[in-house]
Amino acid sequence: MKALSKKRRHPLAAVALLLFGLLITGSLYTAAGSISEAKAADTTTASQSDVDEGGKLFVANCATCHGMNAEGTNSGPSLIGVGAASVDFQVGTGRMPMQMQGPQAQAKPVQFTDEQISQLAAFVASLGAGPAIPDEESLDTTKGDAAHGGTVFRVNCAMCHNAAAAGGALTRGKFAPTLAGVSEKHIYEAMVTGPQNMPVFNDSNITPDEKRDVVTFLKTIEANGSAGGVALGSLGPVAEGLFVWTAGLGIIIAFTIWLTSRPS
């Protein structure tokens, strides 16, 4: 104990404590920040029984906000014509049902099974024509062109989602989420349906092939990881500057204190 209290007064103790604190805060943040990956559901062809089951689920879980016939209320928009893709995205990423009203619905653990989601999707799709859940073919990243996808991504997506897909801020508490860990299907669905405040990128704006290219690009950079080491969140110069001022100068100050201290 006595030795410890003696060491506590060592000039390096403050530095060590600071570094320790930063390390703890950093790792806690990383742990808290990692988003549980939503598993993609297999697309199955909808039967009448799916539609009926979906209708029951809808009345039980969604009708409070979206209305008994999905016609929309003050607390939720009409779902007629939003299509199966929209349901699959919103429910499949856990955004719906919403936990609470806020600037925007946030991804959270998925509330329904894959089967229930496809039933709900079938029900909503039966109400009016809308974008369908993309098939395997349009998500096949082996057929996409990552370089072209990157160009399309930079023009259409990077301003909100960041060039490395790390996410970014929007106005008044809204934000564009990171795309790391989002499944191919959900990326594709987000483009065709324009969830929350995201614009709709219909097939005449970004063609299905280009959408596949975008997905391919995102999956390529995700699989690649970072070439130069720890990416510091891919947040750019702010993260780099913060790192230099904390860790960089911290290490240097620790050395300068050692260098100018008198040995026993």
Next chain:
Amino acid sequence: MGDHSHGSPENSGTVAKADDVAQDRFPDPGLPPHRPRLADRDPRAAKRHERQVALLFTISIIGTLFFFVSYFVLGHLGDMTFAELRVQNAALGLGTAFAMLGIGVGIVHWAKTLMPDHELVESRHEIRTEADRQDAVEIVDTIIEESGIKRRPLIRNSLIGAIALAPIPAIFMFRDLERSGKTAGEMVEQLRHTMWDTGVRLTRDPSGTPIKASDVQIGSAFHVIPEGLNEAEDVLNEKAKAVVLLMRMDPQEMNISEGREDWNVDGIVAYSKICTHVGCPIALYEQHTHHLLCPCHQSTFDLANECKVVFGPAGHALPQLPIMVDAEGYLVARSDFHEPVGPAYWERGQ
């Protein structure tokens, strides 16, 4: 505990008012006595430090060898995967780090433990002695006197004139930094014009394919360049002024000012993508709030009110591109922008 002088500056005895001056000071006791180190007293400790220093230098040698191994074994030219690159980069970094830290820490450890640690005292000298100053003044006077510059004002004044004029050509030499050879008027005027003109089709960025009015649904955002941009001479220069964001919203929700009634096509509107603040591309469209946000400095524009500024540092609304539909149903420009796009500048005016 008694009263150890807490309280406000006025009444506590510790805070002197400015006008009473501390007269006496404690005498300087001189440097504290020197405390010998372990290595000074114990030859075995000195020997141990010696071995530690040698070990640190050895670590440096190993680090250098490790660098070579990682350069030649881990690295190869062409088509390295990111994982390979990451490992090689880390290995090069660690090899260098150990090579350098081994030397650095070794030398410092040597200096700290084995070199004498008696602090020495050196006295400071006057920066300028009075004798030196007098000598210098004398020399300068002699120089001025011998040159005769004071006695011959004609020489002095004409020299000043010549020296003042001589650098001016050097400044004018830089006139051609502007490489296009435009006159001053043309330079300013070109900021008012873009590639857009009556009948120029709106095409997708970057493919250059034209857009039909029916392609644009409510809530969508198209990134648009003028037709023929990709074949233009100065693609980037033209693009830097001509990029446009095309959106569609419910015509009921739009407030349209006088004179702009026919600038949209059933709620399809086109606005310059260049921020009026300092020129970042402003492309963050929120389809429900109808807000456009610039990711650089957060200027926010309201699409429902002709892109007036609602937040942030931009000083004026985004210029609108008047559009219409041509015979084939494609969206075309009705004319060029009616005001200069991008950041405001001195000659911009209203």
Next chain:
Amino acid sequence: MATTNEYTPSTATGRLANFVDTRVGASTIVKEFGRKIFPDHWSFMFGEVALYTFVLLLLSGTFLTFFFDPSMAHVVYEGSYVPLKGIGMSTAMASTLDISFDVRGGLFMRQVHHWSALLFVASLSVHMLRVFFTGAFRRPRELNWVVGGVLLIMGLAAGFTGYSLPDDLLSGNGLRIIDGVMKALPVVGTYLSMFFFGGEFPGEHVIPRLYSLHIMIVPAVIILLLVIHLFMVVTHKHTQYPGPGRTNDNVVGFPVGPVYAAKAGGFFFIVFGIVAFISGIFQINPVWNYGPYDPSPVSAGTQPDWYIGFVDGALRLMPGVLGDFSFVWNIPFPWGDNSLVLSVLLPALVPAGALFTVMFAWPWIERWVTKDNREHHLLDRPRNAPFRTAMGAAGVVFYCVMWAAASSDLIATHFHVALNDVTYWLRALFFVGPLVAFWLTRRICLSLQRKDREIVLHGREAGIIQMSPEGGFSEKHEEVDVYKRYLLTNFNDNQYIPAQPDAAGHISRKEKRRAKISKFFFEDRVAPVTPSELAAAKAAHGHHEVEGEKQDSIEK
């Protein structure tokens, strides 16, 4: 004429040394520097860090120039990074990608260069803060303070010109912002921009121009200033912290040979090692993520490197319109309207201008207010100059508010608050923060000075609780030793100097202003303990203890 008694060395080394000595007079240099004394303190090392990172910048930068091609000619990338294969870009960007992916160790060197650059400016800044807060800029070192300030500005220039070279999306948008700021300058702005970019933005000329500035002019100026800076350090000899045995007339420390040279030389390798470690493990500026520059796209989180951040933050904080009032003023002239773009001019020029003006002028401001024109070789402990420390803290907070504003979007996303609210809060802090910082810092300094007095007068709390024969408890106070007491009592004690009449007996308005400032700075002041005070306190102390015992017994 043969010299008969010239010294002839016997060993090979001796002969070589003698050869050099007789040609350049090395003996004088060795005599001057060999045992020159340098004081030792960890806070004196930041200037060295800056110097060493600059050396690293020269080394890694030279390596990079062998592979980098600063041309803006259009090429199609065919290197080994797949997600950009077949994409059109400038030669500069393509060669940056080649350095990263097709030159072994090239990525490592790029990262060494960039991390060194960030560390270079950071250590320069910390070095200047150290000099400011300890008062090392006072006579005779005012000029060296100015040279240091210019070095900082040149560091920013070097950083900015380098940041733009790869011609990627991030730096391209940075250049576009510079273009916007230039155009906002009244009268000359538009032409300045045209001359800088060789025509309209972005043109094909700006990268090669920045390159020649970055690798030639700017480093040459830095080296020149560095030499002047170090020359003056040698002329003045280093300052030292106050303490027993350290006076204004001496330097206490270690001789250059061997201790100081070993430490300083070893420290270069340490800094190199740290930078190499960071560059090996942490990625910086992944230009392949941003893609080539194109005026249409932009990435969320577009920010400059940290040292330009405060200007970017100021740009973000400024409102462009307030209600119906726009900060772009259109001024009617006979030939037409001209625009005065205050929404850009004010934030881009005023805060940075104010910071640098006060920084450069501070030695003279302080000399004027304190009427202290003496030479100072002993540093102030920051608490012993409350006014200066408080001003410095206000400046730091002012800077940091703008700095934080440059990352308002990341603050919003990472702390789950609204972007707009972050801006509103920072706007308020921009004005209130420095005032609060000034007041708070001064109070803290004065309190610390009182604590020092306390320790000298009444000793330090020993942590030992004593029980008196009557059963009262009190903590034992140990008297500080003479060395500690000297440190705590021997400081430069600035006082309020009322307005002084000049030779004609007249008090000028300027002098009245000075007196006002002097009063504001020094009205609250804690004087050092004097021997007579200590004697009085000692005499009273016994009395205190008796009193304490009485109180204790009353409580029981």
